[in-house]
Amino acid sequence: MPAFTVNATRFDPYKNFKFRLKWDGRYIAGVSKISTLKKATEPVAFRSGGDNSVQYLSPSTWKYDPITIERGVTQDVDFEAWANQVNTMTGDAGMALAQFRREITIELLNEAGQVAKAYNVFRCWVSEYSALPELDSNAHVVAIEKIVLQNEGWVRDLAVAEQAEP
Secondary structure, three states, X not given: OOOOOOOOOOOOOOOOOOEEEXXXXXXXXXXXXXXXXXXXXXXXXXXXXXXXXEEEEEXXXXXXXXXXXXXXXXXXXXXXXXXXHHXXXXXXXXXXXXXXXXXXXXXXXXXXXXXXXXXXXXXXXXXXEEOOOOOOOOOOOOOEEEEEEEOOOEEEOOOOOOOOOO
């Protein structure tokens, strides 16, 4: 089976440098890095009473790794505002319980800027927020802010199909 059904002459896999992040129906500006989407299950070991010499393994519940999102520091307050819904100034997360979880969409784009794959991530909330990186007057880099999102799973958006590339 070919790796690409619509673009049969394409042999190269998609690159990892073109992507977009969306929440609340809008794209988030300046995102420069998103960590991997990773899930794993812990194996449960058991033995049968009639055959104690063999250990069997069975899958347990799935665990979804946190997702780290980085972007250059701007005047946009999206990251900070979301983080503050979990950790308000009074330390009472109950003030924003109805809004601190969000669904996000991560879109991988092909070289032509078309959406090649998309993943929907469920019930995300900010567990860590870095407003500024270490500041260094001798460095020549962009200042990066970062959020770490806990989540309760993700699925590939199967409505996003391979598009004919120009």
